[in-house]
Amino acid sequence: MLEALTADALDAVARRLADANLERATVEDAIERILRAFVAVGDRYAVLTSDQATLEAAHGELAAPLHEVLARGIETGVLRDDLPVEILYEFLAGTILKAIALNQQHRLGLEEASATAASFFLNGTRSRD
Template identity: 80%
Template sequence: MTPPLSSKNSPRFDRTSAAILDAGAQVFSAEGAGANLAAVAAAAGVSRATLYRYYANREALLDALSADALDAAARRLADAGLERATVEEAIERILRAFVALGDRYAVLTNDHATLETAHEQLAAPLQDVLARGIRTGVLRDDLSVEILYEFLAATILQAIKLNQRHRLGLEEASATAARFFLDGTRARN
């Protein structure tokens, strides 16, 4: 039997930690990584002393947020069944998975080093779909998988921003971004 997760091996070890992570994702996404930790504590409904009991400093909180976001993104991609979907459906599922993460994924984009780690950990399933798209003639073959991946990553980030700014709802942002990406990368006949 697996022992229960403790604070030492999980960034979301109880409700208070989860509230702090949720608030941190919202505040850092809106204000950037330099946001005031007092604002995070207030958004979580806890005192600054409580926040510091859970996360000793800004870096510890950002590290926990990054780990939480990477874990959530990896789980969503694993659950998406990308390998069983058509290329078009897989791209739609990828966009939906990331846009649904919203604030959490946006926190990853605030720090270049963290973003590089995220790309390293999350790129493989996306690049597999793109490679399959090129191989099957769905996606254009005059651009490499790496270039298509860069365009897809930028499309994901823009869809998240549009959703966060309440300019498009989650489903509309995901669907529009998928159409936008596919229309620009579809194979030429």
């Protein structure tokens, strides 16, 4: 049953990321879309966060489009270049998990959790130039 829930969550997030057209969006908009995609399927995605091995596998499958956006952000000067993509990804993943948790606890709604998390992440990772 856990495998089916995991597959469903991965498929839902992957579909949302594909629908988001991240490659055509600005870096800022792409990050907002990424956060919204994950928070929107947060209830299903939450099952992945209960098991570290499952969480790491899920991130492995979903990491490519996120890495691409972060790399583009560094290359275009939108995001800071003193940290590698892998570190920015870890911060983004943590921000995603916290936004999901706040939404599930009904402390923030879907849009507010997504927008606040995107703002929080972007403000901390913007280029210092």
